[in-house]
Amino acid sequence: MVHGRTAVDHFPTPPHRPNPGAPASCQGRHRALCDFAWFRGDSGDPAELVTEFLSANGLPVRDLRRTGRQVRPFGPGGICGAALYVSPDAGSVMAGGPVGAPTPVPRIPDVYAVVFAHDDAGGPGAGVPVERSGGTPLSVGPWRDSWTPAAHAAAVDRARDAIARGDVYQVNVVGHASAPYTGDPGPALGRVAALAGARYGGVLAGPGWAMATASPETLVEVRGGRVITRPIKGTRPATAAGRRELLASAKERAEHVMIVDLERNDLARLPGIGPVRVDELFAVRHWSGLWQAESVVSAPLTGPLDLASLLRAVCPGGSVTGAPKLAALAEIARLEPVGRGVSMGALGWVGTDRVDLGLTIRTVAADGERLHLWAGGGITWDSDPAAEVAEAAAKAAPLRAALARGSG
Known part of the structure; x- marks a missing residue:
């Protein structure tokens, strides 16, 4: 059985910055019990290994119909749940697709899970332990992009060529940027997590690294006997004209x-699932100065479904890969010169009552030396390369501004 490691003191809880997707009522009450890590290149099936780890530590992930039922308390406090992160590389492995270029944040695991118990007296939780330098104010150096605007536009043209050949119908193209920093990144990561419209705003950290997300997008949720996904695709400035x-x-x-059709197909191939329906189509939502189009797709749980099967079906998220998913992953591996790192993966909460994983768009990482962020968009035959470059810059701008605020 996979029990993971005993959690140690690199999990201080940041004030008001919970694990993404964790119950709001549990803020400040979490005590880390143990954690699990899997890296690209490790042996074994990461979906099965993390499911085994969570099941061995008291969470009902072997049959997700059990979410919501009473679970045996773990240790001196009742078990609350687990933070779970899955990188896009791990998602590609789970889906049986190719992985892309090497990650620029290799010290961050590709699958990471931390099990928490309630501790009303307070105690260590998951936080921002990234070489705080004694609380020294953050100073951010110049950003270095993985490609120039011209190279980004050329990648869009190559994606359009693949669509013209019939290799894919749509493919996402994502760029990376990083900047050196000194001092404590914790407050800046907290500002990222607090950006307007962040349904999954929060921070997850491990030894020498941290990630913060302001994601508005649900990759997958299991709650109340239904499996739900909320794909986002389509962006404009948050003005009346943009809407x-x-x-x-x-x-x-x-x-x-x-992408809605792709997500419908992802859910439909799950075991233990009833008819898939589109509950809402192309609803316009607001995120930090941008309008974005979101749909809601769901299906009832009618039979046994385990977390491993769920992860294999939905990872990586269709709205950040393209369609067909495996062909799109092959194009991504060919087009993108820098790996997607912590972006375009999954981050959220596995509880006794639900699973709630956000898609790690609008997500940044700190690895002790550099800050990292990613942004891109979906490419179709009708895409204009210059417009795609501008859209990626608009998505990255609030993240860069949040990280720079207060920087010396």
Whole structure:
């Protein structure tokens, strides 16, 4: 059985920055019990290994119909749940697809889980332990991009060529940027997690690294006997004109519907699932100065379903890969010069009552030496390369601003 390691003191809880997806009522009450890590290149099936780890530590992940039932308390306090992170590389392995370029944050595991118990007296939780330098104010150096705007536009053209050949219908193209830093990144990561519209705003950290997400997108949720995904695809500035333009864009709607169909297929191939339905289509939501189009797709749980099967079906998320998913992963591996690191993966909560994983868009990482962020967008035949470059910059801008605020 996989029990993981005993959690140690590199898990201080940051004030008001819970694990993404964790119950709000449990803020400040978590005590880390043990953790699990799997890296790209490790042996074994990461979906099965993390499921075994969570099951061995008291969470009902072998049959997700059991979520919501009473679970045996773990240790002196009742078990609350676990933070769970899955990188896009691990998701590709789970899906049986190719992995891309090497990650720029190799010290961060590709699958990471921390089991927590309740501790009303307070105690160590998951936090921001990244070489705080005694609380020294953060200073961020110049950003270095993985490609120039011209190279990004050329990658969009190559993606359009693949669509013209019939290799894919749509493919996401994502760029990376990093900057050196000194001092304590904790407050800056907290600002990222607090960005407006962050449904999964929070921080997860391990020895010498941390990630913060302001993601508005649900990769997958299991709650109340249903499996739910909320794909986001389509972006415009958060102005009245931007909203009208998004709603009127045939290109954005076609791209969005294509991903909704992919997500429907992902859910439909799960065991123990009833009819898949689209509960809401192309609803316009707000995220930190941008309008984005979101749909809601769900299906009832009608039979046994384990976490490993769920992860294999939905990872990596279709809205950040493209369609068909495996062909899109092959194009991503060919086009992107730097790995996606902690972005475009999954981060959230596995509890006794639910599973709730956000897609790690709008996510940054600190590895003790550099800050890292990623941004991109979905490419179709109708995509304009210059517009795609501008859209990625618009998505990255709030993250860069949050990290820079207060920097010396």
